[in-house]
Amino acid sequence: MSEEVRAIFNRIAPVYDELNDKLSFGQHRVWKEMAVKWSQAKPGDTCVDLCCGSGDISLRLARRIGTGKVYGVDFSSELLAVAASRTKSLYKQPPVTWIEADVLNLPFEDNFFDAATMGYGLRNVGDIKRCLQEIYRVLKSGASCAILDFHRPSNPIMRSFQQWYLDNLVVSTATQMGLKEEYAYISPSLDRFPIGSEQVAIARQVGFASSTHYPIANGMMGVLVVNKY
Numbered sequence: 001m002s003e004e005v006r007a008i009f010n011r012i013a014p015v016y017d018e019l020n021d022k023l024s025f026g027q028h029r030v031w032k033e034m035a036v037k038w039s040q041a042k043p044g045d046t047c048v049d050l051c052c053g054s055g056d057i058s059l060r061l062a063r064r065i066g067t068g069k070v071y072g073v074d075f076s077s078e079l080l081a082v083a084a085s086r087t088k089s090l091y092k093q094p095p096v097t098w099i100e101a102d103v104l105n106l107p108f109e110d111n112f113f114d115a116a117t118m119g120y121g122l123r124n125v126g127d128i129k130r131c132l133q134e135i136y137r138v139l140k141s142g143a144s145c146a147i148l149d150f151h152r153p154s155n156p157i158m159r160s161f162q163q164w165y166l167d168n169l170v171v172s173t174a175t176q177m178g179l180k181e182e183y184a185y186i187s188p189s190l191d192r193f194p195i196g197s198e199q200v201a202i203a204r205q206v207g208f209a210s211s212t213h214y215p216i217a218n219g220m221m222g223v224l225v226v227n228k229y
């Protein structure tokens with residue numbers, strides 16, 4: 001499964017940012033900024049953006065922590081290449097260190113990060129509990145991680161709208177770019193993904209004493225905020 005996911009994101013890398021902007025009318029930037037704020041990252045911190053993709057959230061973290069340190073981790077070499085090329089053209093000194101790795105086996109010591117973020121990654125990693133265990137391991141005591149992702153809304157009208165939107169806007173637009181299969185993956189990934197309360201329960205099992213899920217976008221997505229006491 002994870003190799004299929006890696007291949008999907010390697011294939012969509014050239015148009016990933018463009019399609020996110022087009023398919024969310026630019027709203028994905030707002031949702032990502034919310035995750036950065038809820039991570040409680042502050043100036044001087046050492047942070048990690050997990051499943052960083054093209055680096056949107058990583059760069060937002062870097063702006064927030066100033067002289068601190070940000071690592072962007074992803075296993076898609078193609079999306080990491082997009083992230084690196086963006087920063088090369090914008091900054092003299094790269095504000096983020098890009099690392100190609102599996103978030104289920106992070107190349108960091110225990111208790112290493114002051115804050116962490118994860119945007120639209122948890123649903124794709126293949127082993128949610130293992131991923132949350134790794135996040136718990138690498139966070140310092142008192143640190144938080146904000147995990148932004150879609151899920152199926154509990155409201156039946158919103159759920160129908162979400163499916164209509166995916167079928168008639170997202171997949172149809174992607175089809176015109178030869179990426180029907182890649183974007184058709186989103187719907188079944190939502191069906192498999194736990195809703196907010198279930199995400200909170202898994203986080204508690206892993207050991208996060210504090211775990212809260214904040215629904216956003218009319219319940220079509222949310223931010224799970226976990227804190228390691």
Ligand SMILES: C/C(=C\Cc1cc(O)c2ccccc2c1O)CCC[C@H](C)CCC[C@H](C)CCCC(C)C
Pocket residue numbers: 008012019020021023024025027028120123124162165166170182183185186189217220
């Ligand atoms: C940044 C966004 C999505 C990231 C994303 C996540 C995935 O799991 C993918 C899997 C396969 C291919 C692509 C992705 C992917 O891009 C959010 C914006 C883009 C979304 C595809 C748009 C979907 C929006 C909601 C279903 C409905 C929001 C409606 C609102 C009125 C904008």
Ligand SMILES: C[S@@+](CC[C@H](N)C(=O)[O-])C[C@H]1O[C@@H](n2cnc3c(N)ncnc32)[C@H](O)[C@@H]1O
Pocket residue numbers: 002005006009032050051052053054055056057073074075076079101102103104118119120121124125126
């Ligand atoms: C939808 S993209 C999100 C990218 C970015 N966070 C954003 O908000 O735009 C999901 C990312 O998760 C990465 N990913 C999925 N499973 C992974 C894993 N096990 N280890 C590392 N990266 C993974 C994919 O390669 C992809 O870049």
